[in-house]
Amino acid sequence: MNGSFGKDAITRRALLQRGLLGAAGLALLGQPALRAQAPAKKAQAKAVIQIWMWGGPSHLDTFDPKPEAGHDYCGPLNKPIPTNVDGIRICELLPLLAQQADKYAIIRSMTHGINAHETASYMVQTGHKPGDGLVYPSVGAVVSAFKGYDHGYQGLIPPYIVLEESQGRFSEAGFLGPRYMPFCTGGDPAKQPFAVEGVVAEGISEERQRERRELLHGLDTLGKALPANPRLAQLDQCEAKAYDLILGDSGKLFDLSQESAEMRDQYGKSTFGQSCLMARRLVEHGVPYVTINYKGWDTHKQHFETMRRKLPEMDKGISTLLQDLTSRGLLDSTVIWWGGEFGRTPKVQWEAPWNGGRGHFGNCFCAMLAGGGFKGGRVVGASDETGEAVAERPVYPQDLIGSIYERLGIDPDGPLPNSRGLDVQVMPASDNGPGQGRLSELV
């Protein structure tokens, strides 16, 4: 809410609108956090696919190339390619994504100034600064709280999935607690079968599954001695749900052999490519939040070799995901969020022991957003001529995350309900944030 209303001057019409639109009606007006905000826009997005670039990808070698900065900055990757949107160019190793720039927006002015993985990961994935004694939940956990089992989600597949390994930098559920932790699939979708931990067991027939379950019940001597214990009853409930997933149809969702060979090829046979395909299947099935934990971007050494190896597989995976979601009519309701905890030092470290590597760089980096109502073919902000500083429109993690929440119909300035009884908001107050606020230019 920029422009027409000041922070405290709110019109009668706006009040009425809120009273009519808000479920809790006028009672909400007592809350100062809400008073300063426009009514939440209607949710357009239903799901998020977060491509988490674990380790921090180089911004210069992905979506913010700087060929004019010279060899010290670009190394061998100094020939960026034009895209299908005039005036936008990206790294030469991303030719497929270059053909689809109209579908995504690039933010070239991300910043938080932190160069340590764990603190930067926390900031980029929660939008909160560390240090007030609370560990806030990551975006996936918040979405799980607002769109998951507490709000009518009924799927047997948990509402917050991480493909494949957990990130392990901080507790993703924060103070919301373990109920909102992601379900990490384990396994490798590039292998057949994709052995999702607990859901797909190799070599155990359905018949044997049923028989040994009966054995388990037959030998439940302690359970029979203590029939009324609530903790044991909870275990029984969990077991019933687990078997629904093991023996029922939902688990088949992870069977990628149900996809055509052409489709699987198009995504690329890499783990990342197949993870993108898996993410599409999950979103199609109604799962609201999927993180692809894409490792290997902490390129202190052998940076350019790694770029040449990894960027083509990333290019293939994401570009196919964009196309596939579009052709299924899902891109409008699915946010794709690409980014890591920071960028990498624009100046190449040619000296030993790095011998052509890039270090951590939180001062200026980039992110990519697509779908879910975000406008494609745009660039937000800019870095300076070497990519070492933000030149215009700094975007802080809280601005980006707040924008994603708005797309999902989650009020970033609303309360974040929690079992600890903490009186906290989903995001830090937007009107006194360090930057220029959420990405209204992409809506």
Place this chain on the structure above:
Amino acid sequence: MRTLAAVLALCAAFLWTLTAPAAVHAPYEMAQSPVPANGVDTRVLANLQQHGLEPANPCSDAVFIRRAYLDVIGTLPMPMEVRFFLQDNRPDKRAVLVDGLLARDEFADYWSMKWCDALRVKAEFPINLWPNAVQAYHRWIHDALRSNMPYDQFARALLTSSGSNFRVAPVNFYRAIQGRKPADIAGAVALTFMGTRIDKWSEEKRNGMAAFFSRIVYKKTDEWKEEIVCLDPKLPDAPCPATLPDGVTLQIAPDQDPRAVFAAWLLSKDNPWFAKAAVNRVWCWLMGRGIVHEPDDIRPDNPPVDPELLAYLERELVLSGCDLRHIYKLILNSRTYQQSFIPRGDSPDAETYFACYPVRRMEAEVLIDALDGIGGTGESYSSAIPEPLAFIPDDQRTITLADGSTTSAFLEMFGRPTRDTGLESERNNQSTDAQRLYLLNSTAIQKKIENSQRLRGLMQGGKGRPPELVRRVYMNLLSRPPTKDEMESALAYAKTQGLLPRQAVADLVWALINSKEFLYRH
């Protein structure tokens, strides 16, 4: 008043020996307690009587050995240890077992883990102790527990040390806190040593205590992640006022260490917080529930369920010279601890007043160690932090891990505390759908069973003698022989059509791993 309570308690204890026991559940219970009632029991019984509750039956020897192993050393007993204990005819064999467990290295391993939860020992966000300091700090805590350092000395070292985080390990107490403002530090001190939360105090009281920690400074050195914690060398010009939690305001002279002044108050024999918080914590760890519950939420409007019991344990701690093992022994050798997990009657208060032993799921670390023990494999942990690379041998047990940020999907799934706050409630032993899926149907569990050398050995030993094989599987997994019914079910299952003998054993092991009796301390 006190004499009356004591007389009542004695009567109750006497009655306990006379009352005919309710139906005894084999294989979990026995009719007569093999141990004498002690000071814990007299108080608990008197309190139970006041609330109209009866204690549960005594637990059987098989239940006791498994329970004591899991509670004292976080480790399952080996079948040989179980056999030896079950055949032991000495009347004091339970007390002997307790003494033996308290002397084992795993006691220090397991209780270091618990203390490291409370002390927030973690390399990464948001505590950021970093790997070197985590190792130094963990080693110091481990040594203190192994040598049974008196608890007041332990606390004094943590509160008053100065120096490098690598070389003077206890200074890490002041680094393992989110926030370094005096009020943040006071909050951690109160939570850890007074079992209380200062966010529920008045601001004035908070600030009064914070003043004791206002002169701590942190200095970097040239070494990577080294930090000196000490008092600001610049002395204040005038005495500084600070108010103790009991309301007494002191003037701290410029050359006095305010931390030492606070520690002197906290560790004095008649301090109303220190011993109470300590014995209540130990009680909660062993009995699943604090006498004041939560054990780190002691305040006037959260009274103890059994004030006499709490006062008794406090006195015992002070009289023993702050010997925590003395408290362990009092609890572990009590009839109260050695009750069955099956409550008598259906009162929902049975657990609250300690009228039975509460079943609760094994802690994440203990569970994975138990599974690895059966599978004969390790977990191959690694550290997410590249420098310095923490090398963790494949067969290192999980309860010995120093760093709370060691990456592990299993430990996260099973509710390992994040060590962000030091609150007891951070540990979550509830069952979830994801856990159930993992245990019932993951390849990881299946592989542990199929590739287990230990189980292969069992199969060799029981070859051609199915009942013997079933017995061995039960001794290995549930620390007891099977009942007649269980034996029949297991043997019948092995005859399932199309099932190979190898698969039948694997399925029996699978069923027992997934049984409540295996997963829940009982």
